[in-house]
Amino acid sequence: MLRSKLEPHANSIWHRLHIDLPLFLALLVLMGTGLVVIYSAGGKDMDLIIRQGIRLGVAISVMLVLAQIPPLAYRRLSIHFYVVGVLMLIAVLLIGTVGKGAQRWLDLGFMRFQPSEIMKLAVPMMVAWYISRFNLPPRIVNIVVGFLLMAIPTLLVAKQPDLGTSLLLASAGLFVLFLAGTSWKIIGTLAALASAFAPIMWMFLMQDYQKQRVLTFLNPESDPLGSGYHIIQSKIAIGSGGIQGKGWLQGTQSQLEFLPERHTDFIFSVFSEEFGFTGIVLLLILYGFIVVRGMIIAMRAQEAYSKLLAGSITLTFFIYVFVNMGMVSGLLPVVGVPLPLISYGGTSMVTLLAGFGILMGIGTQKRLLSRE
Amino acid sequence: MPPKRITIRDHTAEANLFARRTVIALLGIAALIVTLVSNLYYLQVTKYTDYQTRSNGNRIKVLPVAPNRGLIYDRNGLLLAENRPTFSLEVVPEQVEDLDSSLQRLRELLGLSEDDILDFREELKHHRRFRPVSLKARLTHEEVALFSAHQHKFPGISVEARLTRHYPYGETLTHLLGYVARINKKDLQKLVEAGQADNYAATYNIGKQGVEKFHESKLHGQVGYQEVEVNNQGRIIRTLKFQPPVPGEDLVLNVDVKLQQVIRDALQGFRGSVVALDPRNGGVLALYSNPSYNPNLFVHGISSKDYQKLLQSRDRPLINRATQGQYPPASTIKPHLALLGLEKGVITEETRMFDRGTYKLKNVERPWRDWKKWGHGWVDVKKSIEVSCDIFFYDLAYKTGIDNISEMMSQFGFGDYTGIDLYEESAANMPSRGWKRARYNEPWYIGDTISVGIGQSYWTTTPLQLAKSVTTLVNRGTRYVPQILRGHYSNNKLHLAAPKELQPIVLDSPDNWQVVLDAMYGTVNSDHGTARNAFKDTEYVSAGKTGTAQVISIGMDEEYDEETIADHHKDNAMYIGYAPFENPEIVVTVAMENAGGGSSQAAPIARKVMDYYFANKESGNYAAQ
Structure with missing residues (x-):
């Protein structure tokens, strides 16, 4: 009864293709918006659009393929993914290729490969697999183990150093624990531990450039021509967009190159400058719709593993959005997190859409049990 | 229910727990969105005027345009003081990839002296990196031609033309005509006192002696303005407004x-x-x-x-x-x-x-x-x-x-x-x-x-x-x-x-x-x-x-x-x-x-x-x- 209301087209052609149509359409609109903004941010470079288009094609294909795989298959493979991923992360630290001042890449001969991307899916799969083996809410020992399963890859990635990705890995693991029903007492204790851990992280784990970013975040005007330049220019771009925006291709901050990293991490500044507050609200509604849709899929999933994984993927997706928008508008320090499905760039795009493929697979699985 | 035994999972309870957590998560997300939106509202609506001003400050520069100095003729219409284009080699430091190598190659190409380069390096210290610095003034036509042929090898370095005073009769008229030369601190102070500093914003030279000095106000003219849009490197993208300068008066002397x-x-x-x-x-x-x-x-x-x-x-x-x-x-x-x-x-x-x-x-x-x-x-x-x-x-x-x-x-x-x-x-x-x-x-x-x-x-x-x-x-x-x-x-x-x-x-x-x-x-x-x-x-x-x-x-x-x-x-x-x-x-x-x-x-x-x-x-x- 309830199900038929939520899912009126359960037997439609889309359902049989394992495509969640509302989600799929929302993703397409988002990616289309991305191309439009990249065209402006990249200085009307058609090559950039073509390359991004190809990546999108690849990523969508990956999504559609993964959507065909039943969630139970993922559950069985979770531990394998995870172990291989952790081993590769260790390999990266030992023999990885240095790029942009960090060791992130593994050269497989035929392609260069970022193992931390695999972990973005492997971590929530592993933690969800482990937690869902027991009754929910989890007992404290399970929570500790689940936390460790999250913490190991997170620290390995933080060591590369890649603060943005490690933040996303941590979020993915923690969301599983949260959705599984970890008691508020334990959440409070963890939060307290985290704040105690912060100074240790500052002193031993963070690189100089990361510390600099945090300091700049706290007071960007202290060094307007140096490290504070990016964030100041970004805020000027956003603020000068006003309610209406300056119009597509009309953003002076971006077109005249006052903005850094225009088509990648700072693309939201370009968007805000050209489409204004109105555009931002519409964009957030789109993102919000995707998140709500993802959470509906999670709630409707039948067994705990699928629920936890779908929920974690969806919430982590929102963390991308929040961290990116927060950092370019001066709410958060600048960590390298792209605006999902809008920023130019391949790897994160594939991972994101792979996640949505899993989500769609969960959403369109065959019902094994009746809830009534 | 003994705690140690594996019990049959209560799926309904788990689903309810999950639903509660989902609602809480969505509420958390709503709170984060409200935070984002409030901050963006603050930037784009409350502080809009401030940021718009700063954005325009970034991109719009007002450049003064020097008026052409009036010419001086003798009573029979012979030109005594003229404005000639002179060419100088100018460097925008920011746009030069490898300054040392460029200087070395220019030295071979144009025969720059050690002094030229030392002077340039000294000048360089006092300039913003995107402002042009003169490397060699008064290039000969041969040097201009030589450099132009190799221009593509020197990004950020270019030949600039400027009008400079020239006295074709040389020493014959020096004490009478006087001459113009670079505006110095004392001249600047006098211009400030006379309220003329803005009028000379783009002017290089000022009359120092003779007719050039006495009739400076007639010869100089009125400065013009160019409002331009620049990019982050200070390069001019387009002109938004142009108010042309008023050239100085052309003077005729009683002198033969x-x-x-x-x-x-x-x-x-x-x-x-x-x-x-x-x-x-x-x-x-x-x-x-x-x-x-x-x-x-x-x-x-x-x-x-x-x-x-x-x-x-x-x-x-x-x-x-x-x-x-x-x-x-x-x-x-x-x-x-x-x-x-x-x-x-x-x-x-x-x-x-x-x-x-x-x-x-x-x-x-x-x-x-x-x-x-x-x-x-x-x-x-x-x-x-x-x-x-x-x-x-x-x-x-x-x-x-x-x-x-x-x-x-x-x-x-x-x-x-x-x-x-x-x-x-x-x-x-x-x-x-x-x-x-x-x-x-x-x-x-x-x-x-x-x-x-x-x-x-x-x-x-x-x-x-x-x-x-x-x-x-x-x-x-x-x-x-x-x-x-x-x-x-x-x-x-x-x-x-x-x-x-x-x-x-x-x-x-x-x-x-x-x-x-x-x-x-x-x-x-x-x-x-x-x-x-x-x-x-x-x-x-x-x-x-x-x-x-x-x-x-x-x-x-x-x-x-x-x-x-x-x-x-x-x-x-x-x-x-x-x-x-x-x-x-x-x-x-x-x-x-x-x-x-x-x-x-x-x-x-x-x-x-x-x-x-x-x-x-x-x-x-x-x-x-």
Whole structure:
């Protein structure tokens, strides 16, 4: 009864293709918006659009393929993914290729490969697999183990150093624990531990450039021509967009190159400058719709593993959005997190859409049990 | 339910737990979205105006555009000061990938010197990285061509053209035209005080001397503005607004540059100056001081070696001798004094005295001597001027008294600025009792008056003052301010500047003018006139007066011996003259330092000036206004 209301087209052609149509359409609109903004941010470079288009094609294909795989298959493979991923992360630290001042890449001969991307899916799969083996809410020992399963890859990635990705890995693991029903007492204790851990992280784990970013975040005007330049220019771009925006291709901050990293991490500044507050609200509604849709899929999933994984993927997706928008508008320090499905760039795009493929697979699985 | 046993999962309970957590998560997300939106609302709506201003500040720059400096022509339309494009090699440091390698390659290509590069590196420290810095000024056409062919190998380095002042006649006009040079701190301070700093925002050079300085406000024009959009590197993307500058006025001078050249050639080898005025309006036909120097050296910044050479030269080329040189007028002021004697009734046209070669006063031991040892015999006022008898004027001065002399000579303009349109001018000195008291705290002695009678003692004049006084003589009292500026062009039409007339000298008996002018006629045209040899067989009729000024005093018992006296102690040669005798059109003064006698040295040069003037008067533009 309830199900038929939520899912009126359960037997439609889309359902049989394992495509969640509302989600799929929302993703397409988002990616289309991305191309439009990249065209402006990249200085009307058609090559950039073509390359991004190809990546999108690849990523969508990956999504559609993964959507065909039943969630139970993922559950069985979770531990394998995870172990291989952790081993590769260790390999990266030992023999990885240095790029942009960090060791992130593994050269497989035929392609260069970022193992931390695999972990973005492997971590929530592993933690969800482990937690869902027991009754929910989890007992404290399970929570500790689940936390460790999250913490190991997170620290390995933080060591590369890649603060943005490690933040996303941590979020993915923690969301599983949260959705599984970890008691508020334990959440409070963890939060307290985290704040105690912060100074240790500052002193031993963070690189100089990361510390600099945090300091700049706290007071960007202290060094307007140096490290504070990016964030100041970004805020000027956003603020000068006003309610209406300056119009597509009309953003002076971006077109005249006052903005850094225009088509990648700072693309939201370009968007805000050209489409204004109105555009931002519409964009957030789109993102919000995707998140709500993802959470509906999670709630409707039948067994705990699928629920936890779908929920974690969806919430982590929102963390991308929040961290990116927060950092370019001066709410958060600048960590390298792209605006999902809008920023130019391949790897994160594939991972994101792979996640949505899993989500769609969960959403369109065959019902094994009746809830009534 | 025993805790250790695996129980059947309560799926409903788990689903409810999950749903509760989902709701909480969604509420958390809503809270985060509200945070984001509030912050974005703050940036885009509340602080919109601030950020819009900052955004415009980023991209919009207002660039001042220098007006083109007015050109300067001579009276015949010959260009005396022009604006020429000069090329310089400029570097935008930010856009150069490898500065060291670029400099090294440029060194090989254009033969840059070590000094060029050191200077550039020094300049570099004081510039923003996206502002162009000059690497080499004044490229030759060959260098421009050579660099242009290799331009693509030097990103961020380019050849820039700029208009720079150039004086095609070089040293011929330096003291008159002056020159422009880089605006320095002192100039800037003056511009700020005059409220002109904005008007000069894009201007490199400013008039430093001569006409360029005096008429700076006419020549400079009004600055224009260009509002441009720039990118993050400061490169101009497009022009948003353009308010064109108003170019300076094109000026026309009374000067005839060809006449100026004749004078320059005639004065080679001497320290001296020549002034030629049009007595009908005070127009300066020529004004030349020798030795001169090349004004173009200063436009691009003179090297300290060259500047030291000019500064330390014993000939002092930097001085404008025509307006700043202070000389005893010597016998050239005898006509003026004769006029005074006639007017005061001290002498008449018939007054005669016998000149034995010395002049003695009662109770004064020492006699005053005539330049002619044995005297001129019987002389009247006319002959005294023609032969330049000293004794007659000792007596005249003695009888007239310093107070009368001082008063009337001041009316002629001695001891005061002429008002010419040049700042480089000296007032020289017309002595008086009061002056001597103030200057030396001494009384005026009779002996001083007697020396004043032959234009010596404390009396000094500039050649320009002398020339101006002669125009007053020939105009019979009408006085004009000497003016270099003739007018300006606007809309292709010449607008003449009005002559500046001064309070005239009015005599009780105006006939006295003619007596003096006739005597000056005699100087040139009578058998015994001191200038008769210099002006033999001229096509025109001229009049004048010679002068030979002692530079050091010679003891009464000593003989003046040209052979043994040091060059710098030789007499100054002076001459004043005008022509035609009836309705004069040109007044000429010549002053030559340590050149010897006025009749032998100065008068021939005055003749060359007049010869040229009358030979070319038909083709030249000499008509009175």
